Amino acid sequence: MRRHLSGILLIATLWPVQAMAAGDGKTEAVKPASGNHPLKELWSGTHYSTPEVRKLQYSDSDNPAMKLFGKGEALWKKTEGKAKKSCSSCHGDAAKSMKGTATRFPAFFKLTSRPVNIETRINLCRTKFMQARPLSPESEPLLALSIYVKRQSKGMAMSVTGDGPLKSFLQKGKDYFTTRRGQLDMSCSGCHDKYAGHLYRAVKMSQGHANGFPAYSQSKKKTGSLLPQVNQCLVRVRATPLKAGSEKLTNLELYLAWRASGLEVETPAVRE
Ligand code: HEC
Numbered sequence: 586m587r588r589h590l591s592g593i594l595l596i597a598t599l600w601p602v603q604a605m606a607a608g609d610g611k612t613e614a615v616k617p618a619s620g621n622h623p624l625k626e627l628w629s630g631t632h633y634s635t636p637e638v639r640k641l642q643y644s645d646s647d648n649p650a651m652k653l654f655g656k657g658e659a660l661w662k663k664t665e666g667k668a669k670k671s672c673s674s675c676h677g678d679a680a681k682s683m684k685g686t687a688t689r690f691p692a693f694f695k696l697t698s699r700p701v702n703i704e705t706r707i708n709l710c711r712t713k714f715m716q717a718r719p720l721s722p723e724s725e726p727l728l729a730l731s732i733y734v735k736r737q738s739k740g741m742a743m744s745v746t747g748d749g750p751l752k753s754f755l756q757k758g759k760d761y762f763t764t765r766r767g768q769l770d771m772s773c774s775g776c777h778d779k780y781a782g783h784l785y786r787a788v789k790m791s792q793g794h795a796n797g798f799p800a801y802s803q804s805k806k807k808t809g810s811l812l813p814q815v816n817q818c819l820v821r822v823r824a825t826p827l828k829a830g831s832e833k834l835t836n837l838e839l840y841l842a843w844r845a846s847g848l849e850v851e852t853p854a855v856r857e
């Protein structure tokens with residue numbers, strides 16, 4: 586009974602509002618890359634933002650997260666660790682070597698037989714190849730390098746098929762997304778597949794894509810990876826938060842990348 590009631594109360598807060606028209610030419614729906622997809626058309630989170638927030642995102646000089654891009658560029662060239670190497674010693678010009686990388690991540694990492702996201706891949710290069718310490722989750726240098734790497738794919742379509750060795754991990758990520766949890770007994774899918782375009786409290790709910798992360802949050806006044814965003818959603822339904830670098834998070838990120846395939850990489854996005 587309690588479960589039933591809380592569900593009704595939550596839905597009662599989800600008022601339909603008119604979806605923002607694509608009339609300003611800034612956002613467009615795309616067809617999902619896979620036929621077997623929960624959504625008929627994909628809209629980036631930017632579509633649901635206010636015009637002011639969009640303007641901020643599109644301006645390299647005003648987007649607050651672009652400061653981290655500059656820091657990432659400096660870190661890319663910085664020699665660190667016992668091997669006395671920088672990222673650029675091996676990868677050269679990021680505009681060439683990292684172009685397209687963000688469109689196919691999380692990717693399978695053979696040595697550990699698991700998918701890894703960009704942040705974990707960066708730390709693997711640091712520990713294995715540079716003999717440098719790994720950067721902590723949500724730390725400024727890790728966010729900076731992640732933004733610097735992902736930005737090299739700006740405007741390119743996400744393209745994660747999740748087949749081959751990724752298949753079972755993708756399925757786990759999908760199961761996580763569609764399973765009800767928390768005191769409110771809601772799944773990610775219950776909000777983002779069903780109620781995109783509706784108001785959740787005062788916020789217009791998007792389809793919950795990850796193509797703009799790391800992103801700057803105006804309300805939190807800081808830039809964060811996908812993790813704090815997902816954990817904020819988990820808190821919304823009063824469920825247990827996920828841990829950085831955990832298998833659950835990577836599998837979920839893999840499913841989100843598959844689910845967003847076709848949408849452009851927009852890192853770093855700006856959100857309310
Ligand atoms: C009770 C409804 C609700 C549930 C359940 C929920 N979210 Fe959200 N989510 C929101 C709201 C509201 C926002 C902020 C507005 C927006 O961007 O959609 C949000 C934002 C997001 C975003 C940011 C999208 C962007 O473009 O900035 C992602 C990613 C996301 N959610 C993923 C998830 C995942 C993964 C789960 C399951 C663990 C989940 N959400 C569960 C309501 C929910």
Ligand code: HEC
Pocket residue numbers: 661670671672673674675676682683685686692703706707710711714715730734
């Ligand atoms: C000693 C050489 C070396 C150094 C230094 C190094 N890497 Fe790598 N990196 C590699 C190799 C080898 C690969 C795997 C290439 C492949 O799979 O095709 C790789 C792969 C990557 C990838 C995945 C690329 C893709 O498209 O799949 C990213 C992202 C990356 N490195 C980032 C970094 C960053 C950021 C740094 C600096 C903190 C760094 N690397 C330092 C050797 C290095």
